[in-house]
Amino acid sequence: MASSLSLSQAISFRTSPSHVYSNSRLPPSSLSLSSSSSSYLKSSASVSLSTRFLSSSHSNLGLISRAPVRAASVDTLEKTTDATLFEKSVNTIRFLAIDAVEKAKSGHPGLPMGCAPMGQILYDEIMRYNPKNPYWFNRDRFVLSAGHGCMLLYALLHLAGYDSVQEEDLKSFRQWGSRTPGHPENFETPGIEVTTGPLGQGIANAVGLALAERHLAARFNKPDLEIVDHYTYVIMGDGCQMEGVSNEACSLAGHWGLGKLIAFYDDNHISIDGDTEIAFTEDVNKRFEALGWHVIWVKNGNTGYDEIRAAIKEAKAVKDRPSLIKVTTTIGFGSPNKANSHSVHGSALGAKEVDATRKNLGWPYEPFHVPEDVKKHWSWHISEGAALEAQWKAKFAEYENKYKDEAAELKSIINGEFPAGWEKVLPTYTPDSPADATRNLSQQCLNALAKVLPGFLGGSADLASSNMTLMKMFGNFQKDTPEERNLRFGVREHGMGSICNGIVLHSPGMIPYCATFFVFTDYMRAAIRMAALSQAPVIYVMTHDSIGLGEDGPTHQPIEHLASLRAMPNLLMLRPADGTETAGAYKIAILNRKRPSILALSRQKLSQLGGTSVEGVERGGYIISDNSSGNKPDVILMGTGSELEIAANAADELRKEGKAVRVVSLVSWELFEEQPDSYKESVLPSAVSARVSIEAGSTFGWLKFIGSRGKAIGIDRFGVSAPAGRIYQELGITKEAVIEAAKSFF
């Protein structure tokens, strides 16, 4: 059952000094029995944090310990003695959110007002970060899964001293060109870990971040040197809880035992449609227990500050399971007329209610004002953060001395700089290499890459033996073997995609791949879009990429998927035709560090073709064979993937009849479009309008390459359950069809 921390429990918990001090920067005085006690920070300066934290760390010497290694001198820590400073800081957060939304006349004030206390505690007392280097590797990660409440995060980053959120940024909330968009965007605002807003994504991203930490810690930490050691914190709302993707990801987090993942569930009982009673009456705590989580319930999230603190401590103490801290709050806390209603969820309060809230919370300040004592207090994070990073760097130097090879690997993961010549490990093929399915050739590539890319890891949504995604030299990443690199996602495509977004955004050198049948990109499309938007270079290994999968039928046969994914911005859609092109596709996928790549791969065997090349793949479209001269073939045949062979075979026949035929592989439309016009003209000369395309998918979009006189051979209907060869015949995806179409031009 969920434990609900009563105040007395919280107190008794906190009276155990070993619990209290080992995992927190909270000064002792803040542990007084009353949350309204006189000075939550008053004796901070009298305690050397570095002493306290290093002693905690030292106590673990000789053990493989997950206890945090804390450091940093805090001599600069402000000697604040104001009894009401905590409250004042919380209200600062609330009013920054209120004022920014009011100025923008758009936004979501309700969540920041309700979650300000937990935000304050996390960013001021719990989390380790360096505001002047938001990318410090060993920082604690925070994810606002309920992304609409982003003003909470912007206010916290602002107070904590991140350069990315200045006062003028708060004042330009949701405006063109600002760094404070309407939902948190990692690519706009340093300090934002992942892009959230679409509900459920953030918690799944956080599972990925926590997985990355656990994996790297298991691989690189040494008994004497814990070089990887951070927590991942999340705030999720009712909406996140309802989304299936969060259940998928949280089921995996429980299965993997990600003990350093701590999720706050902002239980405010309000969503856009009103009271959650109308659609959401499940027992969330019990569900999380069923998923293998440790569950705590803080019943007074509005003013029960010590309860929140105690819950975090309890969560940290449970190391074998992730923790859900359900925090019951009042949405729009402080607004006398709108709190606890959906009207405060997603609209500005309005001038009148802003005034009323100012009165109600005793806030005499102008909009966007941060009181001097609050400002002064928060300034300690700048020196603290610098000290934390410096101490970690010193530790890393020691690590590098002692463990050279591991340090080199970890460095590659931290920096995203890959070992020189990594691409040389990719397998090579000739036309004499045996015919094979590109899914099998893909497995050869990823097994080769796994040997040279330290951050390479991944897996399938319960289709490893169909997607051919196992790395043979590694075992499974599991609770007891987190150092391994084969991920087993179960039948959870959406969760898989969102988790991989978290993994890849953990560190520049993390390279996750994930796999399912190509048709099931539909299940994870929201995650793929978030990867594209977030500039998160996940690699999608999508096999069974056409009717060529045969008997499983139309529910499993992609038709519109190539077109629908080609239409998505900042995504590379690659459909290699043979081993050479598959290797090329992997090279592209690894090199592109600002966009994800989808590899569409065949279930069925394909011949190794003459004329394919890695360089060709890099250009997206290229000539694989041509018997014409002067850039004037009689006809251009083009195709992708499994149909390129059909085009090549058709060309052979047409050439026998004396025709000058060019065969073009259009393996990636996006890359081809990026080439200079002169190159494109050299491949698809505008003077040649006799063009035929063939692809076992929708013809939607092909007009761009075949031109107005061209002919597109494809499938603009759903597929059929039957052996693959028969479907190809019946739906006219054949050499004969290509020849007939070509001859229509002669």
Place this chain on the structure above:
Amino acid sequence: MASSLSLSQAISFRTSPSHVYSNSRLPPSSLSLSSSSSSYLKSSASVSLSTRFLSSSHSNLGLISRAPVRAASVDTLEKTTDATLFEKSVNTIRFLAIDAVEKAKSGHPGLPMGCAPMGQILYDEIMRYNPKNPYWFNRDRFVLSAGHGCMLLYALLHLAGYDSVQEEDLKSFRQWGSRTPGHPENFETPGIEVTTGPLGQGIANAVGLALAERHLAARFNKPDLEIVDHYTYVIMGDGCQMEGVSNEACSLAGHWGLGKLIAFYDDNHISIDGDTEIAFTEDVNKRFEALGWHVIWVKNGNTGYDEIRAAIKEAKAVKDRPSLIKVTTTIGFGSPNKANSHSVHGSALGAKEVDATRKNLGWPYEPFHVPEDVKKHWSWHISEGAALEAQWKAKFAEYENKYKDEAAELKSIINGEFPAGWEKVLPTYTPDSPADATRNLSQQCLNALAKVLPGFLGGSADLASSNMTLMKMFGNFQKDTPEERNLRFGVREHGMGSICNGIVLHSPGMIPYCATFFVFTDYMRAAIRMAALSQAPVIYVMTHDSIGLGEDGPTHQPIEHLASLRAMPNLLMLRPADGTETAGAYKIAILNRKRPSILALSRQKLSQLGGTSVEGVERGGYIISDNSSGNKPDVILMGTGSELEIAANAADELRKEGKAVRVVSLVSWELFEEQPDSYKESVLPSAVSARVSIEAGSTFGWLKFIGSRGKAIGIDRFGVSAPAGRIYQELGITKEAVIEAAKSFF
């Protein structure tokens, strides 16, 4: 906690006659203490089922009872006394599956072999259906959510006497042109309720089927006449349990208290990647309890036949909650070397193992053989089914006499024939009507339609007040008010879509609509595709359809969505520009009974345009204004939705400069493509190559209409958080851009 029915419990449960007889066709002798007792059907003929079941029904006279009204003479019921007949029938199912997969050399024998007992009990003892009329309205529904196990379903339909699955159909399993495709397809095989295969869809469909039953029962049943009264049964596997969509749908089923939904969870511990231990260790029963379900665990699903029966009775007795019956089985039961391994999940056993299994289970017959006594036994369902339907029809006649209006409404729902002139209620607009967002105009349409279409119901995924989807004359469909028609899905887009697929496939006159922001079609794309494939005419009300939503930013702004959905087969993508077109779009959506429709609607206000028309919408593309003659305008401007107004305004300016300009609305590409060439030529004459399109989305695909010389104004990047007007300006979606593009042709 989950109740695990031990045999003794099952027995003690069954010794209560009132429990035992009231809800089942099971003859008394089958309730003997041993599952291997002599005759599970022996005294059937000596008991008049009609007497038994009618007396059960009579006992409820005067109450609003959910107890089934049973009927039918069973004089024809086979007087089977063979003690092993049950077992023999179960093995018949197993071997039909084994043999069909073997012949196809493709398929999934494991599930049918493990689930044959529960399938047998359901189709032979529990479910009410008429094999000669698979569309009988009041039939029990069965959904095989683990669709890959479809040979179980085909075998059962075959034995039960459905004309759709003859011996030759079993022999052509997974072949071109057969009625037995590789996954169950409702549009191929009468008797299949919904299309499954993509995991998790079926259980969510079943929630929709059960919702429809509960809603219709609440609306139409009378104390003396229960005219709507059936159960919905499901078999789901481990994969279905892992998918987030199933958690979403099951959370709603628990919230709604759908007591007549009974789901079997085939707990066989094996998925494609092997033992589910590697990715799926949550406590499923506890999760379902948290979701508000009644949970039963049958620990021996292989031979514990009486436990299965008792569990079903217990499930039926619990009327206020859906029931999950976890049935622990052995995948591939009977196969001596492959049972309980993933090798039996998705591949033919192979000749050798088929032989071994035949020996192991004592099966001396040729492939596809149905023993005579098994055949004879099952034949009772033909007369039983006819009698059940006849009795229901008699009851309906009585109902029609007593409750004329209700009967007319229900008939419309059953037949899918709408009241004459229904389309006349759609609101009309003129250019003088006030400017309004199409989401608001949409609400006017659906409120109008709700008055005349008895099967019209729907709602939003927690965005009712943003999507504008409330029907003002109705309350919320809730546990205690199931007669109401506003559905509240919570933040569960995928579940919403899949539930609507179930609702619409319940009866031809059910017309569900569902709503979210257009960008979140990504979350429910798998459900939308299943609707398109299943010929399920769900209406998708998708608002906030472009950058015009403004400040919420790129996570919420659709870009590629129009293109990606236009690429999907059998789906109508409609983007109306004003009130008239919105009404036209609804007319189209209602009229198309074999394909779903998506309406993309604006958040922002749009002018009512001159020249728009419902008839125009019906043709997909049409001229809204033109000052040219002889079908030779100087330029054609085309657009959709909110950008049509921009095109019209640009035309006004160009005309002032003396140009002959045609403005074309391309509200639905699919409908336009279906028009005769002569019509298309009249709208887009091939002689006019000066064409400009404008749409606030990806330009992908527009080439088809603008031609190789045309100019497409659109957005081929992600959006931005800012006020809408600013984004339009910055991204160049403006009148000025259209004019400039047009002038480039002059």
